[in-house]
Amino acid sequence: DAGITQSPRHKVTETGTPVTLRCHQTENHRYMYWYRQDPGHGLRLIHYSYGVKDTDKGEVSDGYSVSRSKTEDFLLTLESATSSQTSVYFCAISTNWEGAEAFFGQGTRLTVV
Amino acid sequence: EDQVTQSPEALRLQEGESSSLNCSYTVSGLRGLFWYRQDPGKGPEFLFTLYSAGEEKEKERLKATLTKKESFLHITAPKPEDSATYLCAVQATGTASKLTFGTGTRLQVTL
Numbered sequence A: 001d002a003g004i005t006q007s008p009r010h011k012v013t014e015t016g017t018p019v020t021l022r023c024h025q026t027e028n029h030r031y032m033y034w035y036r037q038d039p040g041h042g043l044r045l046i047h048y049s050y051g052v053k054d055t056d057k058g059e060v061s062d063g064y065s066v067s068r069s070k071t072e073d074f075l076l077t078l079e080s081a082t083s084s085q086t087s088v089y090f091c092a093i094s095t096n097w098e099g100a101e102a103f104f105g106q107g108t109r110l111t112v113v
Numbered sequence B: 001e002d003q004v005t006q007s008p009e010a011l012r013l014q015e016g017e018s019s020s021l022n023c024s025y026t027v028s029g030l031r032g033l034f035w036y037r038q039d040p041g042k043g044p045e046f047l048f049t050l051y052s053a054g055e056e057k058e059k060e061r062l063k064a065t066l067t068k069k070e071s072f073l074h075i076t077a078p079k080p081e082d083s084a085t086y087l088c089a090v091q092a093t094g095t096a097s098k099l100t101f102g103t104g105t106r107l108q109v110t111l
Helices: none
Strands: A002-006 A010-013 A019-025 A029-038 A042-051 A052-059 A063-068 A071-079 A089-094 A106-112 B004-007 B011-012 B019-026 B030-038 B045-050 B056-059 B062-066 B070-075 B084-092 B103-108
Touching: A010 A019, A019 A029, A019 A106, A029 A052, A029 A063, A029 A071, A042 A063, A042 A071, A042 B084, A052 A063, A071 A089, B004 B084, B011 B019, B019 B030, B019 B062, B019 B084, B030 B070, B045 B056, B045 B062, B070 B084
Parallel strands: A010 A106, B011 B103
Antiparallel strands: A002 A019, A019 A071, A029 A042, A029 A089, A042 A052, A063 A071, A089 A106, B004 B019, B019 B070, B030 B045, B030 B084, B056 B062, B062 B070, B084 B103
């Protein structure tokens, strides 16, 4: 298994509070991604990173921000959590810009009440 | 806009009963088509990458094929441990390895 650790694995938070999810990798892969998975929608890309301090938006980035200060860590922050952000969040890593498979972490189940 | 449609949504097979899962896609320029397996409560597990029409990949009881419009995941003589959700994703050229996923086919294999 690819060395990807997501934390926390489960979290319940209140509407309006900030939340940070962490993805840590031990593979030294350059590219890292945050996806969310919801019934009926499949996995959708939130943000991705192509290097330290280099990030860009995915298709569902509103309400989320990311940071990558080290190769191994990619943080996803919900500045002010809303109920629509209740979801399962997956981090993924990849070796190449195009054409390479992505390896996923175990996921973080976030509930916003 | 890239789109991926998987069918059927759910499939129930008896052990040994072969079948196929379908992934239809539209993409501006295909860089790769990916198949993943996902078990409940876990992250997707990579299975195959297909890059061009006519390509085939095999792994144990699974075989993936690709045409210009769709991909099939053939499951030969499945076992209960093959029960999972199978996800298909496409990557378009020039999209920085971003994947567009289908909603998956939930496969259940019974004794």
